[in-house]
Amino acid sequence: MKFSKQRELIYNYIMNSCEHLTADAIYADLKAExxxxxxxxxYRNLTQLSEIGKIKKxxxxxxxxxxxxxxxxxxHLICEVCGCVNDVHVPHTEQFLDDASKYTDALITxxxxxxxxVCSKCRKDN
Amino acid sequence: MKFSKQRELIYNYIMNSCEHLTADAIYADLKAExxxxxxxxxYRNLTQLSEIGKIKKxxxxxxxxxxxxxxxxxxHLICEVCGCVNDVHVPHTEQFLDDASKYTDALITxxxxxxxxVCSKCRKDN
DNA sequence: AACAATAATGATAATCATTACTATTATCTT
DNA sequence: AAGATAATAGTAATGATTATCATTATTGTT
Numbered sequence: 001m002k003f004s005k006q007r008e009l010i011y012n013y014i015m016n017s018c019e020h021l022t023a024d025a026i027y028a029d030l031k032a033e034x035x036x037x038x039x040x041x042x043y044r045n046l047t048q049l050s051e052i053g054k055i056k057k058x059x060x061x062x063x064x065x066x067x068x069x070x071x072x073x074x075x076h077l078i079c080e081v082c083g084c085v086n087d088v089h090v091p092h093t094e095q096f097l098d099d100a101s102k103y104t105d106a107l108i109t110x111x112x113x114x115x116x117x118v119c120s121k122c123r124k125d126n
Numbered sequence: 127m128k129f130s131k132q133r134e135l136i137y138n139y140i141m142n143s144c145e146h147l148t149a150d151a152i153y154a155d156l157k158a159e160x161x162x163x164x165x166x167x168x169y170r171n172l173t174q175l176s177e178i179g180k181i182k183k184x185x186x187x188x189x190x191x192x193x194x195x196x197x198x199x200x201x202h203l204i205c206e207v208c209g210c211v212n213d214v215h216v217p218h219t220e221q222f223l224d225d226a227s228k229y230t231d232a233l234i235t236x237x238x239x240x241x242x243x244v245c246s247k248c249r250k251d252n
Numbered sequence: 253a254a255c256a257a258t259a260a261t262g263a264t265a266a267t268c269a270t271t272a273c274t275a276t277t278a279t280c281t282t
Numbered sequence: 283a284a285g286a287t288a289a290t291a292g293t294a295a296t297g298a299t300t301a302t303c304a305t306t307a308t309t310g311t312t
Binding site (some may be wrong): 129130131147149150165166169170173190191249 | 267268269270272278279280
């Protein structure tokens with residue numbers, strides 16, 4: 001993999017953001033400063049960065065893909081009011097995997113928990 | 127909502143199947159016997175049937191929507207070998223919601239757990 | 253520093269699941 | 283049977299993402 005200033009740009013942008021950004025949001029924001037930037041380049045680099053483990057691709061049900069700088073295993077909550085995605089640091093334990101394995105003949109290697117509800121910001125605004 | 131023989135057809139097809147069917151699979155199969163059937167009709171009816179609670183729409187990350195006759199709350203396992211989706215009847219408890227709520231300021235109202243691994247069929251074929 | 257090898261880019265087209273549109277047809281109500 | 287309305291088939295549109303490809307940038311080598 002060769003260095004590219006676009007990749008650097010995209011990576012830094014994610015690292016300096018606190019949100020779970022979509023490819024399109026990253027593109028729109030960077031495009032302002034770098035009009036030559038292409039959406040395909042954003043997608044390509046996000047995929048590459050997640051493949052080498054520098055960021056994490058976040059695929060939630062019925063959601064556009066998001067990208068996370070937080071590499072720790074954790075869960076997410078989708079706010080049903082504003083649509084935002086928040087981290088929920090429920091401890092991801094071996095125990096949970098073992099427990100779940102009791103209920104199936106399949107071999108479980110990983111899991112993803114998606115929570116739905118109302119984010120703390122929307123709770124306050126009420 | 128008016129009766130329609132197409133909706134009846136689609137509903138019965140799901141009820142007589144054991145799999146987690148996609149709209150396209152349902153369409154392809156029914157099309158053979160009912161060449162006039164339209165894919166749009168299949169989608170429309172699947173959505174309607176899930177809206178009135180007769181079936182459940184299953185949205186898993188990076189998966190085409192599937193439709194489930196099983197209305198009980200339960201989880202799913204995606205087989206990373208054959209791609210199939212299996213039920214995993216991990217008990218969905220209030221306790222789990224309460225536990226998870228400790229780790230966030232958000233109000234959690236529901237959750238979805240997706241397991242990844244190897245289905246029992248693929249385990250045997252090894 | 254020039255050069256060749258190759259990876260990355262921007263622009264655009266293609267894909268795929270799903271939804272929207274619309275004229276026609278089926279169902280329901282009286 | 284007639285009018286009202288919901289559903290249909292067929293097709294077009296949408297939106298996120300990936301693929302294509304000619305051009306440009308980066309790198310390792312003389």
